[in-house]
Amino acid sequence: MSGFLAWLRERIPVQGAQLHELTNEPVPNHLKRWWFALGGTPAYLFVVQIITGILLAFYYQPAAATAFESVRYITEEASFGWYLRSLHKWAATLMIAAVILHQMRVYFTAAYRRPRELNWVIGMCLLMCTLLTGFTGYSLVFEQLSYWGATVAANISDAVPVIGSFAKQMLLAGDNYNERTLSRFYILHAAVLPTTIILLVVVHIIFIRLHGVTELKLEDEPEDKPKHFNFFPDHILTELMIGLVLMVLLSALATIFPATMGPKADPLTTPEVIKPEWFFYVSFRWLKLFSLTFAVLSTGFIVGAMFLWPWIDKVLRRITGIEDISVYIGIVATFALVGLTVWEAAVAH
Numbered sequence: 270m271s272g273f274l275a276w277l278r279e280r281i282p283v284q285g286a287q288l289h290e291l292t293n294e295p296v297p298n299h300l301k302r303w304w305f306a307l308g309g310t311p312a313y314l315f316v317v318q319i320i321t322g323i324l325l326a327f328y329y330q331p332a333a334a335t336a337f338e339s340v341r342y343i344t345e346e347a348s349f350g351w352y353l354r355s356l357h358k359w360a361a362t363l364m365i366a367a368v369i370l371h372q373m374r375v376y377f378t379a380a381y382r383r384p385r386e387l388n389w390v391i392g393m394c395l396l397m398c399t400l401l402t403g404f405t406g407y408s409l410v411f412e413q414l415s416y417w418g419a420t421v422a423a424n425i426s427d428a429v430p431v432i433g434s435f436a437k438q439m440l441l442a443g444d445n446y447n448e449r450t451l452s453r454f455y456i457l458h459a460a461v462l463p464t465t466i467i468l469l470v471v472v473h474i475i476f477i478r479l480h481g482v483t484e485l486k487l488e489d490e491p492e493d494k495p496k497h498f499n500f501f502p503d504h505i506l507t508e509l510m511i512g513l514v515l516m517v518l519l520s521a522l523a524t525i526f527p528a529t530m531g532p533k534a535d536p537l538t539t540p541e542v543i544k545p546e547w548f549f550y551v552s553f554r555w556l557k558l559f560s561l562t563f564a565v566l567s568t569g570f571i572v573g574a575m576f577l578w579p580w581i582d583k584v585l586r587r588i589t590g591i592e593d594i595s596v597y598i599g600i601v602a603t604f605a606l607v608g609l610t611v612w613e614a615a616v617a618h
Contacts, residue, residue, distance in 0.1 A: 296499070296504045306508065306511065307367055307370055307371040307374055309512075310363075310371070310511060310515065311364045311399070312470065313508075313512045314360045314363055314364035314515065315466065315470075317357075317360040317519065318364065318463075319463065321353050321356050321357040322459060322463075325343060325350075325353060326459060328347055328350070329343070329409070331451045331452045331454070332451060333411065333450075336409065336451055337410070337411040337534065340354075340411070340530065345530075351527050355522070355523035355526075355528045356520070356523045357406075357528075358528045359522040359523055360519055361403055361406060362403075362547075363518075363519070365399055365400065365403050365548050368395060368396050371392075372393070373603070375392060376599055378483065379595065380483040381578065381579045382583075383579075384480060385480055385483065386579035388476040389579050390579075391469055391472055391473045393576050395466060398462050398465050398466050398469065400549075401457070401462055402463070402466070403546060404419075404546070405454045405455075405458035405462065407546050409451065409455060409458060410531075411533065412533065412534060413531060413533070413535060413540050414531060414544050415531075416534030417539060418543055419441075419446065419450070419454070420445075422440075422545075423437045423440050423446070425556070428561050428562060428565045429565055429569065547610070550609065550610045550613035550614055551606055551609045554612055555567075555568065555609065578595070582595045585598075
C-alpha cells in the first residue's frame, strides 16, 4: 500500500495540506441555515436528472411514430422504468422550484449588488435554461397536452418582434410541428441545455470563489461567536444532509405520485383546454388577461428588467433614497406571481 501511495503521489503531486487549503474556504455562519444553502440543492437535483436521463435515453426513441410508445414501454413494461421516469419528473419539478427559490433568496438579500452583478446575470441565465429544459422534457412524451402545448408555445414565440419567426423555426425545425420537431426537442433537452447549464454553473462557482459568499448579519447571532465555519467538512455535511432528505422525498413522491400516461398526440384534434406545466402557469394566465402582443412584449420587458436588476436597483435607490426599495417591489411581485399561479391552477383543466 505504501508503494502504491508513493507511486500515486509522484504522478499526482498534490499534498494533503494544499488540498485542505483549496477546499476549506471559510463559509459565513448564515449558511448553516438550510434556506440559505439552496444553491447546492438544484445542483444535486441536476445530477439526479443527468443519471436518470441517461437511463431513460436507453429506451426513448425521439420520433413522432415511436416516442409515445417508447415512453409507454418505460412506464409500464421496463423494469423499474416507472420509478426512474417518476424520479426524473419529480427531480425536474423540484429543481425548477429550487432555482426559483434560490434566485428569490439572492434577490431579497440583495446579494446581486456590486461587485456581484455579473453573477446575478449568470443566475438568471441558469433560471431560463432550467425552464427551457423543463419545457422540452415535457414535450418529449408526445401526449396530447405536450404536443399542443409545444405548438402553442411556438406560436407565442412567433409573436415576438424581429426574432420571433426565427425562434419558432429553430424550436420546431420548420414553420409547423413536423417529423423533425421531436428530435430537435430531444437534442436541446439531452445535450444543448444540460451542457449550457454545466458551463454556466462552472462560471457561477468561479465568480463565487473570486468574490466569496455574501455575508449576512443575523440579529440572533452572538457578537462573540466566530463569523465563519469551515467548508470541509462542516458545510459539506450540511449539503449531504440536504441531499439525503431530497433523495427520500424524491423516492416518496415517485412512489406515491408516479408519472402517468395521457392520450397520444393527435395533430388533427385540438383539446378543449391546453394545460402547461405549473412553472408556466403565470405566463399562461398573463396571456389570457391581455392581448397576445401586449402579453409577449410585457413578459419580455419583465424578463429583461430582471436580467438588468442590479443596475436598475442602483438607480432606484439613488432616485428614491430608500435602501430597501427592491425588497418592497419584490414583495409585490412575489404576491403577483403566486396569485397568478394559484389562479391558473384553480381553473378546471
